Amino acid sequence: MNCGGNSYYSYKLPEYSFPRMKLWQNLFYTQGRSNESYQKGREGMSMYQIALCDDETTELHQTEQMLKNYEERHAGAEFALKCFESADEMLGQVRAGSYVPDLILMDIYMPEKLGIEAAHELRGMGSRGRIIFLTRSREHALDAFGVEASQYLIKPISEDVLSAVLDKLLREMEEARRKYLLLRIDGMVQRVTVNDIVCCEAQGKTQYLYLSDGTRYGLRRTMAEIYELLADYREFARVGVSYIVNLEHVDSLDAQEVGMDNGKKIYLPRGSYQPLRERYFSYYCWENELL
Numbered sequence: 001m002n003c004g005g006n007s008y009y010s011y012k013l014p015e016y017s018f019p020r021m022k023l024w025q026n027l028f029y030t031q032g033r034s035n036e037s038y039q040k041g042r043e044g045m046s047m048y049q050i051a052l053c054d055d056e057t058t059e060l061h062q063t064e065q066m067l068k069n070y071e072e073r074h075a076g077a078e079f080a081l082k083c084f085e086s087a088d089e090m091l092g093q094v095r096a097g098s099y100v101p102d103l104i105l106m107d108i109y110m111p112e113k114l115g116i117e118a119a120h121e122l123r124g125m126g127s128r129g130r131i132i133f134l135t136r137s138r139e140h141a142l143d144a145f146g147v148e149a150s151q152y153l154i155k156p157i158s159e160d161v162l163s164a165v166l167d168k169l170l171r172e173m174e175e176a177r178r179k180y181l182l183l184r185i186d187g188m189v190q191r192v193t194v195n196d197i198v199c200c201e202a203q204g205k206t207q208y209l210y211l212s213d214g215t216r217y218g219l220r221r222t223m224a225e226i227y228e229l230l231a232d233y234r235e236f237a238r239v240g241v242s243y244i245v246n247l248e249h250v251d252s253l254d255a256q257e258v259g260m261d262n263g264k265k266i267y268l269p270r271g272s273y274q275p276l277r278e279r280y281f282s283y284y285c286w287e288n289e290l291l
Helices: 007-011 022-031 057-073 087-095 115-124 141-145 159-177 223-229 273-290
Strands: 047-053 078-084 103-107 130-135 151-154 180-185 188-193 197-203 206-211 216-219 236-239 243-246 250-253 257-260 265-267
Touching: 047 057, 047 087, 057 078, 057 103, 057 159, 078 087, 087 115, 103 115, 115 130, 115 141, 130 159, 151 159, 180 216, 197 223, 206 223, 223 243, 236 273, 250 273
Parallel strands: 047 078, 047 103, 103 130, 130 151
Antiparallel strands: 180 188, 197 206, 197 243, 206 216, 236 243, 250 257, 257 265
């Protein structure tokens, strides 16, 4: 398929109606977004919130130091480390919505609460943070599967072993981060899957984010700030000053309006149809060439 120049007309589609190309979407996501053109613009890793939870103070600080050493050795790795000597202290902050750890390194045998129990509570609160159990016993290895633990490491843990585990997990987490955003909504941190975002609409000082399940979130950010958050994702396009649309959720487009698959109709400002039309085809042509 030739996607250059004025090749739009080779598709023989109705001039003002474009079908959604879900097959392309599904194939594209199975390929993963590791290609060079997609990675462009994001250098290094993201900041990661890492919780360390161990009632043994000496071992807690040994693990903390190993993480700091890893951060120093790996350009681009950036950790915000937080140490807890009890599971309840960590759970309290997560429950309050003031702390959302991306990675939890946790002992299993602690006096107030077992690490396995704490992990169940984390999952019950909706936490999707990766969990690494640190323990001297193999007794709870099977239980770790029940809380979707990423690793189960037997103490004493060498720095080489921990580094190898972090290499793997951080690579997976960085890839996963490209699929969702963390947004503060009504004082709580919400994880929003990028592909679920249908569109964003400006109404006065509030920007409304519409999701595919019918949820609507009000954000106290400017439209420019939201577009910046979405800048790494090619599927998003500006429509005038009041809208951002996800091209994956476009059902129809004509000179007057763009129809989204949640039923929302967005009226196009003067002069915005042709740029959006070109952006739509450019996105799907680029995507098809990756397959």
